[in-house]
Amino acid sequence: MSEEADAVRRHYETETDEDTRLRGGLGRIELWRVQDMVRRYLGAGSRRVLDVGGASGVHSEWLLGDSHTVHLVDLVERHVAAARDRLEGVPGFSASVGDARQLPVADASQDAVLLLGPLYHVQDREDRVAIWREAARVLSPGGVVVAMAISRFASLFDGLTHGYLFDPEFRAVVDADLTDGRHENAHGRPGWFTTAYFHRPEELAVEAADAGLDVLETLGVEGIAGWIDHLAPRLDDAADREVVLEAARRVEAEPSLLGLSPHLLCVARRPD
Numbered sequence: 357m358s359e360e361a362d363a364v365r366r367h368y369e370t371e372t373d374e375d376t377r378l379r380g381g382l383g384r385i386e387l388w389r390v391q392d393m394v395r396r397y398l399g400a401g402s403r404r405v406l407d408v409g410g411a412s413g414v415h416s417e418w419l420l421g422d423s424h425t426v427h428l429v430d431l432v433e434r435h436v437a438a439a440r441d442r443l444e445g446v447p448g449f450s451a452s453v454g455d456a457r458q459l460p461v462a463d464a465s466q467d468a469v470l471l472l473g474p475l476y477h478v479q480d481r482e483d484r485v486a487i488w489r490e491a492a493r494v495l496s497p498g499g500v501v502v503a504m505a506i507s508r509f510a511s512l513f514d515g516l517t518h519g520y521l522f523d524p525e526f527r528a529v530v531d532a533d534l535t536d537g538r539h540e541n542a543h544g545r546p547g548w549f550t551t552a553y554f555h556r557p558e559e560l561a562v563e564a565a566d567a568g569l570d571v572l573e574t575l576g577v578e579g580i581a582g583w584i585d586h587l588a589p590r591l592d593d594a595a596d597r598e599v600v601l602e603a604a605r606r607v608e609a610e611p612s613l614l615g616l617s618p619h620l621l622c623v624a625r626r627p628d
């Protein structure tokens with residue numbers, strides 16, 4: 357467990373730039389689709405939102421712009437410092453270093469909890485259910501959790517798209533991923549991610565239900581567009597961007613296609 361958390365911290369401290377990932381290229385599809393889906397559930401009016409695994413605050417920023425109150429929690433100090441640099445002083449913003457398994461937040465104090473990241477990195481099922489349960493604890497009755505996972509098939513499709521799959525060592529990693537969802541990058545190869553768990557689409561709802569939540573739906577985030585690199589320039593054009601986003605929206609709930617999306621999103625409600 358702590359080895360897992362150490363690997364995750366190391367990865368995010370040194371290897372990725374979460375601040376730019378969603379602001380350019382195909383990452384923008386993930387940003388805009390998550391925005392679209394989260395807004396559907398927050399509705400009109402100001403809500404208390406907990407952004408768990410919020411990194412440097414890419415989602416917190418637009419949530420604050422939508423007049424919500426946002427508390428960001430992240431395991432990685434560097435991320436929380438970056439979020440504070442950008443958002444400190446914006447009315448309604450606060451942040452703390454913390455773990456999704458033990459949130460530094462009072463019971464029933466939030467209207468919505470975003471888990472956009474923490475479930476990616478927990479291989480043990482009981483620990484994942486504990487994260488869902490912790491989200492339920494801090495939600496007020498009727499509040500929603502919006503949780504994202506990486507698809508079981510993501511490394512296979514990523515390997516095809518970016519050529520890693522032609523390396524036998526990567527194919528062995530993919531074999532393991534497809535077998536039980538446990539992803540390892542034992543030799544720290546750049547671009548091969550870190551210790552992670554890749555969900556089958558149907559697993560998310562079962563985990564949430566086991567934590568006592570009422571599951572509303574599981575959706576595909578990017579659809580096939582998430583794998584098509586040459587679409588990135590299209591996103592600079594408003595009309596073309598809408599075509600790409602609508603292509604994802606059109607099949608977001610199609611069970612036979614869910615696992616094709618790089619990311620899956622499950623929405624669940626704390627019972628009244």
Ligand SMILES: C[S@@+](CC[C@H](N)C(=O)[O-])C[C@H]1O[C@@H](n2cnc3c(N)ncnc32)[C@H](O)[C@@H]1O
Pocket residue numbers: 364368374378408409410411412414415429430431432435454455456457472473474475477
């Ligand atoms: C891929 S990033 C996602 C960042 C952002 N939420 C987004 O959607 O782009 C995953 C984030 O989750 C954080 N994280 C991973 N495990 C966590 C845990 N157990 N508790 C809190 N944050 C965690 C990481 O530090 C990282 O900032």
